[in-house]
Amino acid sequence: NLGPVANLTKGDIERYSRQLILPEFGVKGQVKLQSTSVLIVGAGGLGCPAAVYLAAAGIGRLGVVDYDEVELSNLHRQILHTSDRVGLSKSLSIVRSCYRLNSNVEYVPYHLQLSSENALGIIKQYDIVLDATDNVATRYLLNDACVLAQKPLVSGSALRFEGQLTVYNNNGGPCYRCLFPQPPPPESVTNCSEGGVIGVVPGIIGSMQALEAIKIASGIGSSYNQRMLLFDALDGTFRSVKLRPRSPACIVCGNDPSITQLVDYVQFCGSAASDKDQELSVL
Amino acid sequence: NLGPVANLTKGDIERYSRQLILPEFGVKGQVKLQSTSVLIVGAGGLGCPAAVYLAAAGIGRLGVVDYDEVELSNLHRQILHTSDRVGLSKSLSIVRSCYRLNSNVEYVPYHLQLSSENALGIIKQYDIVLDATDNVATRYLLNDACVLAQKPLVSGSALRFEGQLTVYNNNGGPCYRCLFPQPPPPESVTNCSEGGVIGVVPGIIGSMQALEAIKIASGIGSSYNQRMLLFDALDGTFRSVKLRPRSPACIVCGNDPSITQLVDYVQFCGSAASDKDQELSVL
Amino acid sequence: KLKLNKFKMLPVTVEFSGGAELLCGNVKKHDVDLPGQQNKWQIRNLLVWIKDNLIQERPELFLLGDTVRPGILVLINDADWELMGELDYELQEKDRIVFISTLHGG
């Protein structure tokens, strides 16, 4: 007994049959998924696998934000772009690739840089947000916007042979600021352009972001509230660690927040929202 | 100091720059990768992510074996196929998608069913083999062929919310028969058509297969010789367990093997090499 | 009248995955107290106890003769049971024994 099928077309039932027959997911999970909207911020190494698996599973609406264009040096890890799209908008490129896989999803490419001015207006239109960005300033911006708009933030990151994953601002778990009230010193921050990355590492973390978003959307719930996954590709190990809960003293998600609207994150972090213009640093 | 660049073109250096700057990988790793050939058997949920990340990283030659054509019910997890390719050869579909991402790789699609007659001839032309199949008979066939041809076998599998990964026949580790001398009773075997699967689970396992193949090819070496990764997507946990070493008594990889050429695997397993025609079973 | 067991109970964790949990009412993790007995608990005794106490359907998909059926991998504290003595392994308190049905899908 698979439950109600009212909202699923015959084509849906065939396309999604292999997940419909899972009792933990089923028609109920599929219908919920199809009525959920997910915003992916960052159309790079994390955003590509996250987008394609959410599209494949039949998410209702998928927004993709990126201000950048496809470059040749992206293609070792950003698997939804193609050689002949070098120079094209990354968000548009992701949408084109996902559309060919599943045209039932509503796609919204945003070719723009997320900012304190536009973030809340965009995020408010989505149920779940994925942080697939590549810099500290946008990570704080996205965190604060998700707290203010009350959206769960599925956060992934990758560098060299390592990856990290957690879900912020969900079910009593911490937000990014609860964990990191102060930004790191700019000279301690390394991005993929400077530090390098094995392409399949963001592939695995981005896929995990899609998985956790699917679990939240379908009602299963995330395994990474107040937990963080640490992946080391060199020795092939995954470690799951317990994090602090939401901090009542947090200046954005606490009981008496002092941040009630978005601020200037480039100033706060002392670094720009780009992975291109920074000088080489140690870690 | 990045080492010799003799074998890398200017285009290569730009395309792979983010992995070239990793000291553990570097130009040396890239050159090794580009002179390595990988055969992926199975162009489905595991084969798609494995193929695309190997292609993106710049593997030298990529062979893809599958006898099947794209179906609509594949598309929730087999992310390199597209809606308008339903009916097209899966191996060809994977090659077309990978070619658009990286045309520097030599692609060889095999639209055929791997059999005791053709397996050795194909496998001998590759350095590393990925088991991305969906049935027991082909898994034993592939194991025996890799032992006879002395190739490492990076094995992945996925069902429902779970995935498993290991590397057989490598560095003193066991082969599939060392671990499982007898095939499971056919009524205990479930495939993705019957049991269902969350699409991103083979996505994560297939990506891990690509990672281990890249580590073997580039000289880093695999973390999964004599180890198995167990992934449970429902609770988001990964567990790595220690396996037995190669068995001296193994009938194919042991000291006095009785299997010195490929046998009849459908008869051995009591089941056909297809995920379509079997009756529903419990697990 | 209560019949007291003069031997100490042995607490262990028994887990099933890869589909083997479907034989146990779809419950993956079982914290169990094995009844006290004069002899040490070996894996061979545990298998019988599991068949009698945890398996709810189709025991032939768990046991074949006196051992697990082909295709089930047994782990003792995250190591292949072949490294630990297989059926002869003597259970210790808090041991974690895992039965994994190997997957074949892709």
Add this chain to the structure above:
Amino acid sequence: KLKLNKFKMLPVTVEFSGGAELLCGNVKKHDVDLPGQQNKWQIRNLLVWIKDNLIQERPELFLLGDTVRPGILVLINDADWELMGELDYELQEKDRIVFISTLHGG
């Protein structure tokens, strides 16, 4: 002449990841014996000991004042140190203390 320490050494494991290992000669795992001392070893003492004994370059990217610099997450036996008392936590034998530099790339 050997100067004997009458207090017992404290063996712990210190690990670095996410790039923090680059400050320690790119070595991720350090099994160390902390010298015996009259008072209990707290994390606050460990930080100083690490700075003096493991950090090979740019200590300002590890410590800021008497605590770790912003952006480093400290784990005590796989739990966020904030759950364990932070600087005041008293080290136990075989504890595993991990310093993770958070990643921002994608």
